[in-house]
Amino acid sequence: MTKYEAVIGLEVHVQLKTNTKLFCGCSIRFGDEPNENTCPICLGMPGVLPVLNKKALEYAVKLGHALNCPIAELSKFDRKQYFYPDLPKGYQISQYDRPVCQEGYLELSNGKKVRIERAHLEEDAGKLVHSGADGLAGSDYSLVDLNRAGTPLLEVVSMPDIRSSDEAQEYVSQLRSIVRYLDVCDGNLEEGSMRCDANVSIRPRGQEELGTKAEIKNMNSLKAMKRAIDVEIERQIGVVEGGNKVVQESRLWNEATGKTISMRSKEEAHDYRYFPDPDLRPLAIDAAWVKELKDSLPELPSQRYEKLTQTFGLPEYDAGVLVEFKELGDFFMVASETVDNYKGLSNWLMGDIAGYLNANKKLLEDTKLTPEHLAQFVKMIDDGALSSAQAKKLLPDLLESGEAPETLAKAKGMAQISDDGALKEILQKILDENPDNVAAYRGGKDKLFGFFVGQAMKATQGNANPQKLNELLKELLQG
Structure with missing residues (x-):
């Protein structure tokens, strides 16, 4: 057994199965022409105001109930500020200190309860399409598709309670089943409607203090996630055993090479300069409506x-x-x-x-x-x-x-022959036609029993009831 213990927390982005985006009426239909489903709101044009999609909130409350989370009576939206080409506003509308759901848990098959720190609503960013067969690393330029910008997500953040890739795999598998049963997301990891990032660190066994974490991205299946976590754990052990320190960063899982690749340094919450979104009022969630949704869970x-x-x-x-x-x-x-x-x-x-x-x-x-x-x-x-x-x-x-x-x-003439009289008649005819084999069977050649069964099945075109056929044949052969 290794002297190190893995500590894993998961951030799972669940794309909610609404018809329109989180704060505007644009379709979230997959596969349309690039930038077809956009409007001044999801493009971040000056002077526009977002309006919350109530269906997205409903789905968030339902999933919160399923994850044993208390639902906030008062929630709010915040601006998470960072620069990236697929983020047209220069900030993402998310939730910081007052998420819709928090302090729940998901129980694994071994009885372990993985604590859910929070589940918060946020809008998705757009998508960068990189030219070249090798993707980002080998591309000459990138194209921006903002069809996905503004798509409603519920980010489910676990506490660092997971200790192995097997537990991580089961956690995500269970979460995927839950969103499918609730019909709030199709749970398709391969197509990106459910995306998982893993925060992985190691520490000496018995130590309480957490080690420095690396965030692993681009894991597009349960199998890839398990493999990526195992590879990252081994990488970090190698770094520490070599006398070096693990760097806090985001790393990209490369399925082809079976390695994680450094992307960028990992930001802390204060780096995003969160502040309440002035265009969205605080959200008072009606307790009666919350109870109604809980009672309606499948x-x-x-x-x-x-x-x-x-x-x-x-x-x-x-x-x-x-x-x-x-x-x-x-x-x-x-x-x-x-x-x-x-x-x-x-x-x-x-x-x-x-x-x-x-x-x-x-x-x-x-x-x-x-x-x-x-x-x-x-x-x-x-x-x-x-x-x-x-x-x-x-x-x-x-x-x-x-x-x-x-x-x-x-x-198709497949009615099984189960009538004793009909089967006896067929069997007797077969025995009468094969007196030498009957005598040999009675003389101790038990293997000939299969011969008689085969002849009977042939005569009935496989329609004889096997159990009754065997019983009646034994009876007739014992004579």
């Missing part, structure tokens, strides 16, 4: 996980998958209302159905499968009306046709 990931494991008796792995992939979990919850075999239902959703969707690059909503039809499908298998092999053959049609499984099975 089922959260932790609540669903508990229900799947405790009420439905699913293994932890199954529950974890159905919680992480909300679409599958929602489908399971509806289908479970009319079927008792919850594990069978989970297996089909996580196995063959998920495999079909991945192979065909589809979402469940792109198919014509309904929860009711899936429940009927599982019941047919449990009742012996469909064999497992038949079910696998039928599944693509079930997903694409919109027809009931009974209708499809009948049309």
